[in-house]
Amino acid sequence: MTQPAPPVPRRLSRPRWFDARVIGGILLLVASVVVGAKVIGAASRTSPVWAAAVDLAAGTVLRSEDLVAADVNLGDRGASYVDAASDLAGMVLGRPLGAGEFVPASALRPVGDGRILSVAVTPDHMAPGVGHGSVADLYLVTGKSAVTGAEVTTELLQRGVTIQSVTAPASGGLSGAISSRYQVALLLAAADADALVKKLPLGEPVIVLHTGDERPSGGG
Numbered sequence: 001m002t003q004p005a006p007p008v009p010r011r012l013s014r015p016r017w018f019d020a021r022v023i024g025g026i027l028l029l030v031a032s033v034v035v036g037a038k039v040i041g042a043a044s045r046t047s048p049v050w051a052a053a054v055d056l057a058a059g060t061v062l063r064s065e066d067l068v069a070a071d072v073n074l075g076d077r078g079a080s081y082v083d084a085a086s087d088l089a090g091m092v093l094g095r096p097l098g099a100g101e102f103v104p105a106s107a108l109r110p111v112g113d114g115r116i117l118s119v120a121v122t123p124d125h126m127a128p129g130v131g132h133g134s135v136a137d138l139y140l141v142t143g144k145s146a147v148t149g150a151e152v153t154t155e156l157l158q159r160g161v162t163i164q165s166v167t168a169p170a171s172g173g174l175s176g177a178i179s180s181r182y183q184v185a186l187l188l189a190a191a192d193a194d195a196l197v198k199k200l201p202l203g204e205p206v207i208v209l210h211t212g213d214e215r216p217s218g219g220g
Helices: 016-044 075-080 190-202
Strands: 047-052 067-072 115-121 135-142 153-167 182-188 204-209
Touching: 115 190, 115 204, 135 190, 153 190, 153 204, 182 190
Parallel strands: none
Antiparallel strands: 047 067, 115 182, 135 153, 135 204, 153 182
16 A cells, blocks of 8 residues: 655745834834934034123124123024124124023114214213113203302203213323223214214213113114
8 A cells, every 4th residue: 555645844934914014113113213313413403602791782882792602402493593603793782682692683783874972971970880781871061060150951962872882081101191081982873973072062971870761772
């Protein structure tokens, strides 16, 4: 009697669902790692922008020492602020900035037709604490002392003007010249500067710190 042939083992093949799921899972894993890396990288990416080093009033003509570079991640808002690579010296602030506040591009404007006028003020007519970026009122006192019987009048020339610089009285030098007055620089509109040039010689200017809420004046 003939013996039946032994069964031939068949080679098992991997099911198609196994390949598709494994490959799909690997792709999803790789994609999630890539996306996660990009998100983390974007979240940690910073760029330098300008920030105010001190409180600055509207109308301040910026100097290099008014600004400090800050590395921050502003995300989608980054384009609204000024890159620290930009030179802002000579630009004018259109609104006040607090110390540490980032400088928005919308707050800057050129000097335009504004003029810098230097006003000589005696120490007794100069308010303490006035300096670059301060807001002050400018008065003019005319007439002589009340002791002599002459009438003394005080006129407000400029309200809420921004101080650009203050140079203290100095003496000495090769010429031996002596200055007993503060030199106070103001940025004014051309018409205001012309009017002050005509009025200032008629009396003594007085600088006081501005305490109102009116917007500082300035040329532009």
